[in-house]
Amino acid sequence: xxxxxxxxxxxxxxxxxxxxxxxxxxxxxxxxxxxxxxxxxxxxxxxxxxxxxxxxxxxxxxxxxxxxxxxxxxxxxxxxxxxxxxxxxxxxxxxxxxxxxxxxxxxxxxxxxxxxxx
Amino acid sequence: xxxxxxxxxxxxxxxxxxxxxxxxxxxxxxxxxxxxxxxxxxxxxxxxxxxxxxxxxxxxxxxxxxxxxxxxxxxxxxxxxxxxxxxxxxxxxxxxxxxxxxxxxxx
Numbered sequence: 283x284x285x286x287x288x289x290x291x292x293x294x295x296x297x298x299x300x301x302x303x304x305x306x307x308x309x310x311x312x313x314x315x316x317x318x319x320x321x322x323x324x325x326x327x328x329x330x331x332x333x334x335x336x337x338x339x340x341x342x343x344x345x346x347x348x349x350x351x352x353x354x355x356x357x358x359x360x361x362x363x364x365x366x367x368x369x370x371x372x373x374x375x376x377x378x379x380x381x382x383x384x385x386x387x388x389x390x391x392x393x394x395x396x397x398x399x400x
Numbered sequence: 401x402x403x404x405x406x407x408x409x410x411x412x413x414x415x416x417x418x419x420x421x422x423x424x425x426x427x428x429x430x431x432x433x434x435x436x437x438x439x440x441x442x443x444x445x446x447x448x449x450x451x452x453x454x455x456x457x458x459x460x461x462x463x464x465x466x467x468x469x470x471x472x473x474x475x476x477x478x479x480x481x482x483x484x485x486x487x488x489x490x491x492x493x494x495x496x497x498x499x500x501x502x503x504x505x506x507x
Contacts, residue, residue: 317496319444327436327444327487327498341494344401377443383456385491386434386449393443 284308284389286378291394298368298398304361304378304391312356314382315339318363320374321393330376331363346372368398402426402490404499412507419475421502423488428468432491435464435473438501439484447486448473478504 290302304316318330331352332341340352351364361378375395379387403426413419423433431451436444446455448464451471461476475482483506488499 319496319498326501327438327489329489329496329498332494332496339494343495381491384434384446384449384453385432386446386455386489387436387444387496388446388449388455390443390445 284382286380286389286391288376288378288391288394291376291396293397293399294368295400296369296398299364299366300368300396302363302365302376302394302396304363306359306361306380309382309389311354311359314380316352316354316361317379317387318352318361319377319379319387319390320372320396321377322371322374325374328374333361365396368396370398372396373398401495402429402492402497404488404490404497406486406488406499406502408502409500410503410505412505413478414507415478415480417478419473419478419482419504421473421475421486421504423466423471423473423499425469425471425490429490429492431467433464433466433471434489434491435462436487436489437482437484438487444487449491475504 287305333352349367353362375393377393379390382389405424407422433451435448438444452464
Protein backbone atom coordinates (compact mmCIF):
# COMPACT_ATOMS: atom_id res chain seq x y z
CA UNK A 283 0.00 0.00 0.00
CA UNK A 284 1.29 3.43 -0.96
CA UNK A 285 1.50 5.47 2.22
CA UNK A 286 2.89 8.71 3.65
CA UNK A 287 3.06 9.22 7.41
CA UNK A 288 4.00 12.56 8.95
CA UNK A 289 5.41 13.07 12.42
CA UNK A 290 7.16 15.70 14.50
CA UNK A 291 4.40 18.20 15.07
CA UNK A 292 3.71 19.79 18.43
CA UNK A 293 3.58 22.98 20.45
CA UNK A 294 6.44 25.44 20.05
CA UNK A 295 6.98 29.03 21.16
CA UNK A 296 7.27 31.88 18.66
CA UNK A 297 10.83 32.08 17.40
CA UNK A 298 11.38 28.40 18.04
CA UNK A 299 12.21 25.51 15.73
CA UNK A 300 10.65 22.20 14.79
CA UNK A 301 11.54 19.43 12.36
CA UNK A 302 8.80 17.51 10.60
CA UNK A 303 9.29 14.10 9.02
CA UNK A 304 7.35 12.19 6.40
CA UNK A 305 7.94 8.45 6.07
CA UNK A 306 7.09 6.91 2.70
CA UNK A 307 6.27 3.28 2.00
CA UNK A 308 4.83 1.13 -0.77
CA UNK A 309 6.53 2.93 -3.64
CA UNK A 310 10.00 3.83 -4.94
CA UNK A 311 10.40 7.05 -2.95
CA UNK A 312 13.63 8.05 -4.68
CA UNK A 313 11.85 8.36 -8.03
CA UNK A 314 9.28 10.96 -7.00
CA UNK A 315 9.31 14.64 -6.15
CA UNK A 316 7.69 15.59 -2.84
CA UNK A 317 5.86 18.55 -1.38
CA UNK A 318 4.74 20.04 1.90
CA UNK A 319 1.27 21.62 2.09
CA UNK A 320 -0.22 23.24 5.16
CA UNK A 321 -3.66 24.24 6.37
CA UNK A 322 -4.24 26.74 9.15
CA UNK A 323 -7.23 26.04 11.40
CA UNK A 324 -10.45 26.74 9.51
CA UNK A 325 -8.54 27.97 6.46
CA UNK A 326 -7.66 26.70 2.99
CA UNK A 327 -4.71 24.77 1.66
CA UNK A 328 -1.34 26.49 1.19
CA UNK A 329 1.49 24.91 -0.76
CA UNK A 330 4.71 25.31 1.25
CA UNK A 331 7.65 23.64 -0.49
CA UNK A 332 8.77 21.31 -3.29
CA UNK A 333 11.81 19.06 -3.65
CA UNK A 334 12.71 17.05 -6.72
CA UNK A 335 13.53 13.35 -6.54
CA UNK A 336 17.29 13.97 -6.45
CA UNK A 337 17.07 17.11 -4.28
CA UNK A 338 18.55 19.12 -7.14
CA UNK A 339 15.52 21.46 -7.39
CA UNK A 340 13.85 23.08 -4.39
CA UNK A 341 11.15 25.74 -4.17
CA UNK A 342 9.48 27.55 -1.29
CA UNK A 343 6.41 29.69 -0.86
CA UNK A 344 7.31 33.31 -0.15
CA UNK A 345 5.69 33.00 3.29
CA UNK A 346 8.34 30.51 4.48
CA UNK A 347 11.38 31.36 2.35
CA UNK A 348 14.50 31.85 4.46
CA UNK A 349 12.93 30.18 7.50
CA UNK A 350 12.01 26.66 6.35
CA UNK A 351 14.29 24.07 4.73
CA UNK A 352 13.03 21.03 2.86
CA UNK A 353 15.24 17.96 2.50
CA UNK A 354 15.01 14.25 1.87
CA UNK A 355 16.93 11.06 2.54
CA UNK A 356 16.19 8.58 -0.22
CA UNK A 357 18.02 5.80 1.60
CA UNK A 358 15.60 6.21 4.49
CA UNK A 359 12.52 6.88 2.32
CA UNK A 360 11.99 10.06 4.27
CA UNK A 361 11.12 13.70 3.65
CA UNK A 362 11.84 16.49 6.14
CA UNK A 363 10.85 20.08 6.83
CA UNK A 364 13.10 22.06 9.15
CA UNK A 365 11.12 25.02 10.44
CA UNK A 366 13.00 27.87 12.14
CA UNK A 367 11.94 31.30 13.42
CA UNK A 368 8.38 30.05 13.78
CA UNK A 369 5.55 32.57 13.90
CA UNK A 370 1.96 32.41 15.12
CA UNK A 371 0.81 32.29 11.50
CA UNK A 372 2.74 29.04 10.93
CA UNK A 373 0.19 27.24 13.11
CA UNK A 374 -1.35 24.64 10.82
CA UNK A 375 -1.72 20.99 9.92
CA UNK A 376 1.26 20.10 7.73
CA UNK A 377 0.80 17.46 5.04
CA UNK A 378 3.36 15.79 2.82
CA UNK A 379 2.09 15.00 -0.65
CA UNK A 380 3.35 13.67 -3.95
CA UNK A 381 2.43 13.32 -7.59
CA UNK A 382 2.59 9.54 -7.88
CA UNK A 383 0.31 8.30 -10.67
CA UNK A 384 -0.56 11.73 -12.05
CA UNK A 385 1.02 15.19 -12.20
CA UNK A 386 -1.13 16.33 -9.28
CA UNK A 387 -0.97 15.44 -5.59
CA UNK A 388 -2.54 11.99 -5.62
CA UNK A 389 -0.97 10.72 -2.41
CA UNK A 390 -1.19 12.57 0.91
CA UNK A 391 -0.23 11.84 4.47
CA UNK A 392 -2.68 12.23 7.32
CA UNK A 393 -1.04 15.45 8.50
CA UNK A 394 0.76 16.58 11.64
CA UNK A 395 -0.35 19.57 13.71
CA UNK A 396 2.07 22.39 14.49
CA UNK A 397 0.98 24.97 17.04
CA UNK A 398 3.06 28.11 17.54
CA UNK A 399 2.03 29.82 20.74
CA UNK A 400 3.49 31.29 23.90
CA UNK B 401 2.72 34.39 -8.78
CA UNK B 402 -0.37 32.76 -10.22
CA UNK B 403 -3.51 33.47 -8.18
CA UNK B 404 -6.51 31.15 -8.37
CA UNK B 405 -9.95 32.55 -7.55
CA UNK B 406 -12.77 30.10 -6.82
CA UNK B 407 -16.46 30.91 -6.94
CA UNK B 408 -18.82 30.80 -5.28
CA UNK B 409 -17.40 30.61 -1.77
CA UNK B 410 -20.39 28.52 -0.68
CA UNK B 411 -22.86 26.52 -2.74
CA UNK B 412 -26.08 25.42 -1.02
CA UNK B 413 -27.71 22.53 -2.85
CA UNK B 414 -29.86 19.48 -2.24
CA UNK B 415 -28.88 15.85 -2.92
CA UNK B 416 -29.57 15.00 -6.56
CA UNK B 417 -28.91 18.54 -7.78
CA UNK B 418 -26.12 19.55 -10.13
CA UNK B 419 -23.15 21.47 -8.72
CA UNK B 420 -21.01 23.78 -10.84
CA UNK B 421 -17.82 25.16 -9.28
CA UNK B 422 -15.56 27.72 -10.95
CA UNK B 423 -11.83 28.37 -10.75
CA UNK B 424 -10.20 31.31 -12.53
CA UNK B 425 -6.43 31.77 -12.87
CA UNK B 426 -4.72 35.16 -12.98
CA UNK B 427 -2.71 33.97 -15.98
CA UNK B 428 -2.81 30.94 -18.23
CA UNK B 429 -2.03 27.60 -16.61
CA UNK B 430 -2.71 25.69 -19.84
CA UNK B 431 -4.44 22.48 -18.69
CA UNK B 432 -2.33 22.06 -15.55
CA UNK B 433 -5.25 22.38 -13.18
CA UNK B 434 -6.33 19.89 -10.51
CA UNK B 435 -9.37 19.63 -8.25
CA UNK B 436 -9.41 18.19 -4.73
CA UNK B 437 -12.15 17.31 -2.27
CA UNK B 438 -11.64 17.69 1.46
CA UNK B 439 -13.90 16.56 4.28
CA UNK B 440 -13.49 17.68 7.92
CA UNK B 441 -10.54 16.07 9.65
CA UNK B 442 -9.31 14.39 6.47
CA UNK B 443 -6.50 15.00 4.02
CA UNK B 444 -7.51 16.30 0.59
CA UNK B 445 -8.35 13.75 -2.09
CA UNK B 446 -7.47 14.24 -5.74
CA UNK B 447 -10.54 14.24 -8.00
CA UNK B 448 -9.42 15.69 -11.33
CA UNK B 449 -5.99 16.30 -12.86
CA UNK B 450 -4.95 18.03 -16.08
CA UNK B 451 -8.27 19.88 -16.04
CA UNK B 452 -10.45 16.99 -17.18
CA UNK B 453 -8.99 13.61 -16.19
CA UNK B 454 -10.60 11.76 -13.32
CA UNK B 455 -8.21 10.28 -10.78
CA UNK B 456 -8.32 6.59 -9.97
CA UNK B 457 -11.52 5.54 -8.26
CA UNK B 458 -13.36 8.83 -8.74
CA UNK B 459 -17.01 8.39 -9.76
CA UNK B 460 -18.14 9.49 -13.20
CA UNK B 461 -20.48 12.11 -11.71
CA UNK B 462 -17.38 14.27 -11.22
CA UNK B 463 -16.13 16.00 -14.35
CA UNK B 464 -13.72 18.84 -15.08
CA UNK B 465 -13.42 21.18 -18.01
CA UNK B 466 -11.57 24.28 -19.16
CA UNK B 467 -8.14 25.45 -20.20
CA UNK B 468 -6.07 28.60 -20.00
CA UNK B 469 -7.60 30.67 -17.21
CA UNK B 470 -11.16 29.38 -16.74
CA UNK B 471 -12.01 26.00 -15.29
CA UNK B 472 -15.12 24.22 -14.04
CA UNK B 473 -15.75 21.24 -11.78
CA UNK B 474 -19.19 19.72 -12.25
CA UNK B 475 -20.89 17.19 -10.01
CA UNK B 476 -23.79 15.93 -12.09
CA UNK B 477 -25.99 14.70 -9.26
CA UNK B 478 -24.94 15.31 -5.69
CA UNK B 479 -24.67 12.32 -3.39
CA UNK B 480 -24.72 12.77 0.41
CA UNK B 481 -20.99 12.07 0.59
CA UNK B 482 -20.20 14.89 -1.87
CA UNK B 483 -20.91 17.67 0.61
CA UNK B 484 -17.42 18.94 1.34
CA UNK B 485 -14.92 21.65 0.45
CA UNK B 486 -13.39 21.66 -3.03
CA UNK B 487 -10.07 23.24 -3.99
CA UNK B 488 -8.47 23.88 -7.34
CA UNK B 489 -4.69 23.87 -7.75
CA UNK B 490 -2.47 24.98 -10.59
CA UNK B 491 0.48 22.85 -11.62
CA UNK B 492 1.84 24.96 -14.47
CA UNK B 493 4.88 25.72 -12.34
CA UNK B 494 6.26 24.01 -9.29
CA UNK B 495 4.72 26.59 -6.98
CA UNK B 496 1.53 24.57 -6.74
CA UNK B 497 -0.80 27.29 -5.51
CA UNK B 498 -4.36 26.50 -4.44
CA UNK B 499 -7.59 28.41 -4.73
CA UNK B 500 -9.35 29.48 -1.54
CA UNK B 501 -11.96 26.73 -1.78
CA UNK B 502 -15.69 26.30 -2.40
CA UNK B 503 -17.84 24.73 0.28
CA UNK B 504 -20.71 22.62 -1.03
CA UNK B 505 -23.28 22.44 1.76
CA UNK B 506 -26.66 20.79 2.14
CA UNK B 507 -29.54 23.15 1.49
